[in-house]
Amino acid sequence: MTLPRPEHTDDDALTDSLSGSDTIVSYPRGDTANTGVVLHVAELAPDAAGTPRWAVLLDTSSCHPVDAGWPDQGADRAVLHVAGGERPVVDCVVAATDGTELHLGSDIPVRKGTPGWAFLVAHIVDDASGIAEGDRVELVVDADYRRAVSLGHSGCHLAALALNRALAGRWSKETRTDGLGQPDFDASAIDSSRIGEFGSVDTYRLNKSLRRKGFDTEGLAGELPALEAAINATLAEWVAGDAPIRIDADGPRLTDRRSWVCELPEGTVSIPCGGTHAHSLAELGETRVALSLDEADGTPVLTMTTAVGGR
Ligand SMILES: [Zn+2]
Structure with missing residues (x-):
């Protein structure tokens, strides 16, 4: 398995990723694991049961996200291995941003390919402790x-x-x-x-x-x-x-x-x-x-x- 290596992990990478550069995805070729650099961690509104949630954005992802536009194949099951332990990915969705705000799933207001917008794989977790921008994390998908x-x-x-x-x-x-x-x-x-x-x-x-x-x-x-x-x-x-x-x-x-x-x-x-x-x-x-x-x-x-x- 060869994975693209990020060239830099400073603020430039973050700015790039949130203003026009879509997540690199390796699941189409069959990958079920990758190393990724955390570009951003966004706190989301709690889910219906009141559980807190965060969206973790990586430069590269092997996790298939559900696409609200045509949700035929659902989200992969996956785990993020971070310095402090394992953080289960409770959902994985297509997200988009113009650099100001992160929009998830059906809340995305623009079409794919809209200039100035980045489309991203958002790994949703209910525990973002130990995950910070710039960290290198391991993403492992349930291969079975x-x-x-x-x-x-x-x-x-x-x-x-x-x-x-x-x-x-x-x-x-x-x-x-x-x-x-x-x-x-x-x-x-x-x-x-x-x-x-x-x-x-x-x-x-x-x-x-x-x-x-x-x-x-x-x-x-x-x-x-x-x-x-x-x-x-x-x-x-x-x-x-x-x-x-x-x-x-x-x-x-x-x-x-x-x-x-x-x-x-x-x-x-x-x-x-x-x-x-x-x-x-x-x-x-x-x-x-x-x-x-x-x-x-x-x-x-x-x-x-x-x-x-x-x-
Ligand atoms: Zn198909």
Whole structure:
């Protein structure tokens, strides 16, 4: 494991980090530990239970933060090893600042890439004793939990491609296509995606605008068992093919654009993604989906639950 070394730990580094330089992140390449320099410790409002909280900002982080903009993959579990002992990271979130105030999660008032703003990994702790600016600390991520979530995330992307394939015949008009040239139902209808250990739950809204784009929902409920079977057959074939997975990144910082790239036999697929992943499809093991159709506020909602590793 090679980690970028900070060039300086004086006030310049702090000023840089809080006014335009995003956190360097090493979790996309699979790292689960790093040494970081503490750039800033911000006291936060206590949580709902009255527990005090602080946000610890490091120059570099191997801890995956939840992104309030698209919270599909949650926070890693991690511990900060500091001079005085261990400080559990109770949450890890994307934060942003223009150098005056730290904004966390959904309170961030600007888009990523806004000039003058830095986007940062905020390690939330309920005990910041022994953590001071300029300190060098060790960040250690729970590797077993990370691996389980990474497998779930790769399974989520793969299942979405298999779902697109199974639903391709329901499109009557030209529409956007995925990396395999199939109509991209996933991107057109996705409402929410939640990735957990060894699996994911994705919901799709089959609303009027989707139907106007040419997607036919007629008889879908009765077809669910056949669709599941078709998706599971595609997934079995792809997992057996053991295609490599990699993350392509425009750069090493939190907001640099990253993509999940998988070299399937039918073609190489690239999907924008800020998460963590397996290195090849065989790691997923038996991957299966279950589909259900419900209704929310009068709109049909398709839910796909994906499980990897034969779970
Ligand atoms: Zn993703």
